[in-house]
Amino acid sequence: MENIIAKKKFGQNFLKDETVLQKIVEAMPNNDNKIVEIGPGLGDLTKFLVDVKSVDAFEVDTDLCKLLQKKFEKEIATKQLHIHCGDVLTAWKSELIDEPYDLVANLPYYIATNIILKALADPKCKNILVMVQLEVAEKFCAKEGDKVFGALSIITQSVGDTHIVVKVPPSAFNPPPKIDSAVFLIQKRSDRCNKDFEDMLRVAFTQPRKTLMKNLSQMYEKIMLQEAFEKLELSQTIRPHQVSTLDYHQLYKLTRSLDGTRETGKY
């Protein structure tokens, strides 16, 4: 492995399975967007990406940056590849680069959720095709009624369409991680929803096995919730994972408007 010892602290598990690499490339949305790769590592995925598109890659490990600069000398010279050496989270303000891009990456798992949430909020990011821990991919892609349907699923579905592209066993990597992984795709239609809505979701799922009514009563008056639930024909015993993304948005709107009418004394 090119005399490089994988560094645990950077979440380094290098993807070696050519079939999986090929599947990632095949699942890439067909458009003119640039590619951003976070954590190019030894460049195995990068090699495929620079063949089809121009790539901005962000790598934190200086040893790997040097290796990549050598390996991709030609692509760097022709500007097909730009390597940013440093922590992507430090470089990322509201937009990671200043043109439309698709994020394609085998992410470092210790910061994967944070990276995906930032990409969902980044107006320049149009699609997200990433490898993460299987359990995390399932949370992002869950549908209403699934046990793991939660705030992450709702935030994601509010922004775009998701699906799992391929599940990947530990043997596809060097060194193999302890858990299964999966590649999933988010095709964005808009950017991440507003903070107040996400705050409501956090409260809605504080105790996932309790009723939604009970969880939300920490935030809203019960009488107002009862009226909102009635309007949406939601049972008062419904659990948070059984309510659809659309109903969460309606509930949010209703609680705001009912709150407003109360404040002005009309309620």
Ligand SMILES: C[S@@+](CC[C@H](N)C(=O)[O-])C[C@H]1O[C@@H](n2cnc3c(N)ncnc32)[C@H](O)[C@@H]1O
């Ligand atoms: C799971 S490895 C993937 C490597 C390569 N893309 C592959 O598929 O074999 C994650 C990569 O992310 C890099 N990384 C970890 N934390 C990072 C950060 N904060 N910013 C940029 N890159 C980071 C690691 O050094 C590593 O190269």
